[in-house]
Amino acid sequence: MAAGDVLISEVGPRDGLQSITAIMPLAAKKAWITAEAAAGVREIEVGSFVPAKLLPQLADTAEVVAHAKTIPGLAVAVLVPNARGAEAAIQAGADKLTLPLSVSETHSLRNLRRTHAQVIEEAKAIAAMIAALPPDRRPHFEGSLSTAFGCTLEGPIPDSQIARLAEELMAAGCDEVGLSDTTGYADPASVRRLIKLIRDTVGADALTGIHLHNTRGLGLANALAALDAGLTTLDSSLGGLGGCPFAPGASGNIVTEDLAFMLEAMGVRTGIDLDALFAVRTILAEALPGEPLYGFITAAGLPLGFKPADHH
C-alpha cells in the first residue's frame, strides 16, 4: 500500500447527526469539523440538503458548508436527495455531492419517495447543472448505491439490478458510484463480490469508495475486504454516531477512531494523528449529552509501543 493512499471520509456530521433526535448547535458542528480536519481528516460529509422539516438536525447545512470551506485542504462533501438539494449544495460551494439511489426500489420509494427512474432523472438534472458551471467550480458528483448489500424490506437485491443501476448513474453523468451498506448486511465476501461486479461494469476508476455500517459487527472486516479489493475511500463516523433512520436496526457507522487505528497499525497511511482524532470525541460528548459514543480503541488505549504508519 502506497503512502497516504487511504482516505477516511468522516460522515458523522451528516449520517451521525441525522439519526439522532438531539440537534447539535451550529457552533459545536463547526468546532467538530475544525478539530477533525486539524487531526488530519481530509474529507468530511458535513450535512445534507434536505427540507428542514424532514431533518431539522441538518437545517443549518449551508452555514456548516460555508464554515468548512474556510478550512484549507478539506474536501467538503454533502448529501443531496435531488436536483433541488444539489442546487443549494452548489450555491453553498460544496466540493462533493452524493446522491443516494437505493438499489431496492421499495426502499427508494420509502426513503426518497422516488422510483429508480425518477432518481436517475434527478441525477441527469444534477449532472447538467454541474456541467453548466465553470470547470474550476464543478463539484465531484457521486451516485451512491444504497442498500447494495440487501434491504430490510426486500432482502437481497439481484446483482444484475445493482450493476444496471450503476451503469445508469454513470450514463446520467455521475463522476463515480459508491457502494453503501445502508442496512449493515454486508460481509467480506459480498463486499469483494460487489466491488468486482461494479468495477467490471463501470470501470475501476468509477468505484473508489464504500460506506459501511457496523450493525452486525463486521464493519472493520468489511473495510479490510474493501481495502484488499482496491478501494481507497472508506466512510466512517466519529464515535460511531448514527446510521440510517429508514432502515430499522441499522444504526451504527463504522467508528472513525477504530478504522484509523486499524489502518495505521497495518502501515496504511491515513494522514490522521490518532491522539488528536481521539480528542475530538470530547466535542461530541459535550454537545450531545447522554448520546452514546462507541469505539474500542479509545476504551482500550493504543498498544504499548504502538507505531503509526509513518513510523513503520
Next chain:
Amino acid sequence: MAAGDVLISEVGPRDGLQSITAIMPLAAKKAWITAEAAAGVREIEVGSFVPAKLLPQLADTAEVVAHAKTIPGLAVAVLVPNARGAEAAIQAGADKLTLPLSVSETHSLRNLRRTHAQVIEEAKAIAAMIAALPPDRRPHFEGSLSTAFGCTLEGPIPDSQIARLAEELMAAGCDEVGLSDTTGYADPASVRRLIKLIRDTVGADALTGIHLHNTRGLGLANALAALDAGLTTLDSSLGGLGGCPFAPGASGNIVTEDLAFMLEAMGVRTGIDLDALFAVRTILAEALPGEPLYGFITAAGLPLGFKPADHH
C-alpha cells in the same frame, strides 16, 4: 474455501470463565457444552488443569472433561500450564492439550512464573508423557505462542524471538504451535506477517489455528486476515465472555456468534446451526446473572433473506 473447512474452537468454558469472578455451576457447564456441541461446534476448550486455588472457576475441569467426552464427535480441549496439568488432562481423557508459552518472557514470568527455558522443559516432559501412551490414546499437543502480537509489559516482541520459540516448541515435541493475541494488539497486517513467519519457520502444517481477542475492535478483521492466510481453526467465546486475567484491559475473546455469522455469510461452512448457537446464550445468561454478554448479530438479528453457507 472448501466445505466445512473452518473449525470454530469454543474457548468460553476456559478463557471466558477464568476471567470472571463468578463460578459457573458444573451442571450449567455441562448444559452449555452439550448445547453448543448440539449446535454443531466440533471443538470446545472445556477447562484448564491449574491448581484450584489459582482458578477456582475451573476447579471441576476433570468432571467437565468426563462429561464432554460422552458427546460423540466433540474434540475436548484443555489448557495445561505444565507437565503436572498435562498428567491430569491425560488421565481425564482430553483430546487436545494446549500449553501456553508467552513469547514475552516478562509476561511468562508474571503469568506462568516460568522462564522460556522452563516452559520448553515442560513441553518436553509433556511430549514424553504422550509418546508413552498407546497411539490411539495420544492427545493432540499444541504449544500456544501467547502475547505473540505484543505484550502489555514489554510491547512488541521481536519476530526472531517468536520464530525461535516456535521452533523450540516443535523441537520439544509439540504437534503444532498456535498464535495467540493475548493482549488484543493484533491487526490484519501483523496477523498475516506472523502467520507467514511461523509457517515459513516450522511448516504450514504446524500452524493451523489462532486465538484472537476483540479488545480493540479488530477481532473479526483479524480473523478474516487469518482465514485469508490459510488458517483453519479460529478460537472464540460464546457471548464474548472472558479474556486473559494477566493482561490488564485485554478482556474479550472474539464472539462465537459473530464469527460464525461472518463465516456462514461468506459461504464458509462451519457446521454450526446459527439459531441453535444463539439459543445457547440463554444458558450463560441464566447461570451467570449480571455478567455482560457481547455480540452484534444476536442484537441485530440475521439479515432478511440470509442464507447460511450450505445454501449459497
